[in-house]
Amino acid sequence: MTxxxxxxxxxxxxxxxxxxxxxxxxxxxxxxxxxxIKKREIYKIExxxxxxxxxxxxxxxxxxxxxxxxxxxxxxxxxxxxIDEVRxxxxxxxxxxxxxxxxGNSYKKKVMKTKDIESITRMRKQFEARVESILNxxxxxxxxxxxxxxxxxxxxxxxxxxxxVIAGYPNVGKSSILNALSDSxxxxxxxxxxxxxxxxxxxxxxxxxxxxxxxxxxxxxPIEKMNRIERQALAALKHLGNNILFVLxxxxxxxxxxxxxxxxxxxxxxxxxxxxxxxxxxxxxxxKDKLKGLEYDILISAKNKKDVERLxxxxxxxx
Numbered sequence: 001m002t003x004x005x006x007x008x009x010x011x012x013x014x015x016x017x018x019x020x021x022x023x024x025x026x027x028x029x030x031x032x033x034x035x036x037i038k039k040r041e042i043y044k045i046e047x048x049x050x051x052x053x054x055x056x057x058x059x060x061x062x063x064x065x066x067x068x069x070x071x072x073x074x075x076x077x078x079x080x081x082x083i084d085e086v087r088x089x090x091x092x093x094x095x096x097x098x099x100x101x102x103x104g105n106s107y108k109k110k111v112m113k114t115k116d117i118e119s120i121t122r123m124r125k126q127f128e129a130r131v132e133s134i135l136n137x138x139x140x141x142x143x144x145x146x147x148x149x150x151x152x153x154x155x156x157x158x159x160x161x162x163x164x165v166i167a168g169y170p171n172v173g174k175s176s177i178l179n180a181l182s183d184s185x186x187x188x189x190x191x192x193x194x195x196x197x198x199x200x201x202x203x204x205x206x207x208x209x210x211x212x213x214x215x216x217x218x219x220x221x222p223i224e225k226m227n228r229i230e231r232q233a234l235a236a237l238k239h240l241g242n243n244i245l246f247v248l249x250x251x252x253x254x255x256x257x258x259x260x261x262x263x264x265x266x267x268x269x270x271x272x273x274x275x276x277x278x279x280x281x282x283x284x285x286x287x288k289d290k291l292k293g294l295e296y297d298i299l300i301s302a303k304n305k306k307d308v309e310r311l312x313x314x315x316x317x318x319x
Contacts, residue, residue: 003069003077004086004149005062010139013055014132021047037117041124042108048131049104056097056138059145060090070160071239079236080151080192089141096138100131156189156198161211162319163240164277167219167268168247169261171254173281175199176302177247178214181312191218205316213240223267234271243318244274250294251285258294275318279311 021044028043030036066074066083077083107127111120166174179186182201189198199214218234226234246265250258269276280286280294283301291299298314300307 002062003064003073003152003155004145005059007059007142007146007149008055010135010142013052014135017048017051017055018044018128021051034115034117038111038120041120042111044124045104045107045111045127048128049100049108052131052135053097053101053104056093056100059142060094060097063090063145070158072158072236073155075236075239076155076192077152080154081148085144086148089138089144092138092141093145096134099134103127103130103134151192154190154192156191156200157187158189158198158200158213158240159211161202161209162243163211163213164243164245164315164319165219165237165240166212166214166245166247167264169249169254169256169264170216170220172247172249172256172261173254173302174214174216174220174247177245177279177281177300177308177311178212180302180305180308181212181315203312203315205312208316208319210315210319212245213237219268220264222264223271238272242272242274243315244268244272244276245315246276246278248278248280248294248296249282250280250290251282252290253282253285258290277311277314277318283307 024047025040025043028036028040030039063086066077066087069077074083104127107123111123114120114123166178168174175186178199178201181203183204184202186199186201189200191198197216199216201212201214203210203212215237218237223231223234246268248258248261248265249256252258265278268274277298278296280291280296280299281302283299283306284304286299298307298311300311302308
């Protein structure tokens with residue numbers, strides 16, 4: 001989905017539009033030289049006005065209505081740029097589109113009433129100068145839109161499907177579980193505010209689909225230790241849905257003691273208030289005494305794909 005339309009360079013847009021109109025105008029013929037010049041100048045005015053007006057209008061129309069964005073997309077956009085500023089810029093660009101068309105119609109009427117060739121050419125040049133002045137008035141608005149558009153390229157492509165976010169400390173087997181549950185190749189999506197990326201997979205059951213998202217570098221350490229930017233990234237994730245698959249490694253081969261893992265689980269419970277499914281991974285490495293007193297929903301081995309299908313069924317039940 002395009003959030004911000006592509007924005008051309010204003011100066012290049014004006015020059016290329018005028019050149020194109022001049023080139024095409026040369027193909028126009030008439031019985032007399034005066035009639036030919038008049039027809040050509042009228043064509044140039046009409047062509048430039050319509051082309052530029054349509055281009056500006058398409059920028060406004062092709063930019064998403066922010067009210068219709070998903071809460072997740074809107075949260076990310078709000079953190080990346082000032083949405084109200086972009087809205088104001090779109091309003092100004094829309095004004096410019098209408099003003100250029102209005103100006104074109106006005107100058108066309110003037111030229112049609114004029115007989116003097118020099119006056120006709122002078123009017124066309126006046127029209128082009130006034131169009132340039134209008135474009136200069138919205139130059140900053142177009143630049144605001146262009147910068148916002150570049151930032152939206154960082155946004156991940158997340159579908160509006162029932163979603164489960166996978167959380168847990170590094171090396172507990174989150175990516176292995178994601179790959180084991182996914183019925184297609186896991187996609188890597190960019191994520192703003194962080195050098196990390198989202199890993200996105202999809203689990204299928206007959207006619208139903210679940211979107212699975214692994215968040216390396218985001219939901220894998222205590223929230224209290226996150227900086228402001230990381231907290232922004234986390235805030236947006238809350239909108240993806242309150243379904244959390246939390247992965248524990250009771251074998252502690254991940255390098256983190258179980259006490260730390262459980263503390264992270266508690267902080268996520270406080271933040272998300274989720275529908276929570278706790279899975280203990282690395283079943284093949286865990287002794288019975290490691291499981292004593294541990295509360296969890298299912299014990300699996302993602303590496304050996306033991307009980308993965310049962311885990312998938314449980315996920316569809318909590319959605």
